[in-house]
Structures are given as C-alpha cells and as structure tokens.
Amino acid sequence: MVANDDETYTYNKRVNRLPPVQEHRMIVRAIERGVTAAMIADALGLEVQSIRARFRLLDGICPEAADMLKDTNCSMKVFDMLRRMSNMRQPAALAKDGVAGLSCFARNGGTPGEESSASTVAASLPSEASC
Structure with a gap:
C-alpha cells in the first residue's frame, strides 16, 4: 500500500x-x-465586542509590562490579572513568575496555594519600583 499524498502535512503548520x-x-x-x-x-x-476588548487590551497595563509581553503568546486572562495589580508591581510580577506563571495562576482562578506565586510577589515587592 502506497500513499499518494503526504499525510503528515496539516494546515495548522502554516498558521x-x-x-x-x-x-x-x-x-x-x-x-x-x-x-x-x-x-x-x-x-x-x-x-464587535471582542474587537472592542482587544482595542482596550492595554488599558491599565504599565508600558514596561506591555513591552515585556509584546512578543509573547499569552491568554487574555493574564492582562486581567495584571490590571488588578498596581503599575509598579506588574513588571516585577512578570519578571518573577513570567507569563507562564501568571497564565497558570489566572487559569486556576487566582486561588491561593496554587503553583504560581503571583499573589505573594504582588504583596512582597518594595514600593519604590515604578514604570
């Protein structure tokens, strides 16, 4: 039996x-x-609501944190999580936990005791850092 086409090709490779x-x-x-x-x-x-939400995506996000996320595929929930933090805490939380840590924390509903330490980072950072 011989296949006439390449069965390993998927269109998702081209997305x-x-x-x-x-x-x-x-x-x-x-x-x-x-x-x-x-x-x-x-x-x-x-x-249209989705377009408007993406238009307002960086409202409440520190420019330094937005710069850290510019090349990263992440969930929209990460931006919601960052909006709950003060502008001076956003870059520090991204530096400490990274996007993967915040994504995991956001996916689990931000419940304490999860493997991400985003809540402890936000609570323990010095206040002199700023954007």
Whole structure:
C-alpha cells in the first residue's frame, strides 16, 4: 500500500499566531485610520465586542509590562490579572513568575496555594519600583 499524498502535512503548520499585544496595536492603528470596529469584526469573523476588548487590551497595563509581553503568546486572562495589580508591581510580577506563571495562576482562578506565586510577589515587592 502506497500513499499518494503526504499525510503528515496539516494546515495548522502554516498558521501564524499573533501575540495579543500585536493584535491590539494593529486594531488601534486600523481604528485610528477610520476603519470601524464592525468592519474589522466582519473581516476577521469575530464579534464587535471582542474587537472592542482587544482595542482596550492595554488599558491599565504599565508600558514596561506591555513591552515585556509584546512578543509573547499569552491568554487574555493574564492582562486581567495584571490590571488588578498596581503599575509598579506588574513588571516585577512578570519578571518573577513570567507569563507562564501568571497564565497558570489566572487559569486556576487566582486561588491561593496554587503553583504560581503571583499573589505573594504582588504583596512582597518594595514600593519604590515604578514604570
């Protein structure tokens, strides 16, 4: 028996995943140039609310923390977790736990005693660090 096609090929190998910060920047740029959120949603096959949420993705996020996340594929819950922290604690939490630690912490609902120490990092850092 001989296969005529390459069965190991999947189309997912050809998909480019954009980090959420890059999506945000592209959406902001499009809206600044006059494209409506509804037009973007139609083009991408998403809901308008989703486009608006991605437009506001970095609201409440320190620029230094946003810079740390610019090339990282992470959950949108990580940004929600960071918004709950003060601006001076966000980069420190990312440096200590990394995106993987915050993602795990956010995925588990932020319950104490999980393997991520994001809550202890936020509580124990000195207050002189700033963005």
